[in-house]
Amino acid sequence: MAEDLVLDTAIRDWVLIPLTVVMILIGILRYFVSKLMQSQPTPDAKVxxxxxxxxxxxxxxxxxxxxxxxxxxxxxxxxxNEENGLLHVPKGQGQNPQAQMFSDPNMAMDMMKKNLSMIIPQTLTFAWVNFFFSGFVAAKIPFPLTQRFRSMLQNGIDLSTVDVSYVSSRSWYFLNLFGLRGLFSLILGEENAMDDTQRMMQMGGFGFDPTKSDCYCVQRIALVY
Structure with missing residues (x-):
């Protein structure tokens, strides 16, 4: 039978709230550092x-x-036109996003800067949480959960008798790490630098491919004219 715990208010004041505030401040700081480290791209005449x-x-x-x-x-x-149309791309001549990425030193440098601005703060923050707050039961989820959530919510606590709804300090760090995206969007705007992976996917490999553009369907629409 799962055991109910009475959480000390000092844990809320000295573990839960400071950890959340630090995660938010680090995210905002990383946003401005990424903006400062980002180089201004030179416009390409072809693009x-x-x-x-x-x-x-x-x-x-x-x-x-x-x-x-x-x-x-x-x-x-x-x-x-299949011979000399502006939107026609012959087979075998499409842009390779990976090749373009590695051939442009500025793009590779920007990617490395973004990775460093993401990895270094996360590593330092996790080391800080693991050193000072390891083993704390920081919060409780206000609804019941199944046993499959135990490994996700109780990282660092090896007690199978504790109810699954209790969250350890280390798990609270990971929940803030992946769950503050909406808050950052409200504070920093939709076009913030926190979600680098999603931005890279939207850019489609940093290259322009007319065959993937919505304007390429001019041919298909014109056929039913």
């Missing part, structure tokens, strides 16, 4: 030109019903 082509193709798709059919087909061929 700017491709972006302008995308804008023009998007405007063509949006105004397809407001121009004559002959004019639309001529503009469609200008963008999607």
């Amino acid at each position: 700017v030109k491709e972006g302008q082509v995308v804008v023009r193709a998007r405007n063509l798709r949006a105004g397809a019903n407001f121009i004559p059919a002959k004019s639309f087909r001529a503009r469609r061929a200008y963008f999607s």
Whole structure:
């Protein structure tokens, strides 16, 4: 049978609240450090030109019903012709995001800076939590949980008789580490530097690929015109 515990208020005042406040302050500090370490990219003329082509193709798709059919087909061929169309990418000539990433020293340096700004604070914070707060039962979840959550919520406590809803200080650190993303979005805005992995996925490998752009469907929409 699981054992109920009475948590000391001193644990709340000297473990739970300080740990949460420190995690929030470290996250905000890491955001501003990442902004300072981020280098200003030099605009590439080729990328700017491709972006302008995308804008023009998007405007063509949006105004397809407001121009004559002959004019639309001529503009469609200008963008999607298989020989010399602006949006056509021959097979084997698509951009390789990994090759572009490693060929650009500035991009590789920015990635290394971001990794250092993420790994170093997390390592120091975990060492601080593990040294000063190891073994504390810091909080209790206000709803019952199954035994599968024990390893996630009671990291550092080897007591199988304690109810699963109790959270150790080390587990509270990991819960704050992965659960403060929404709070950082409210404080720092949606375009904050805390979620580097998601930003990298949205960028699609740091390269522009016309075949993956929504404007490339000008061909498909034009076929049903």
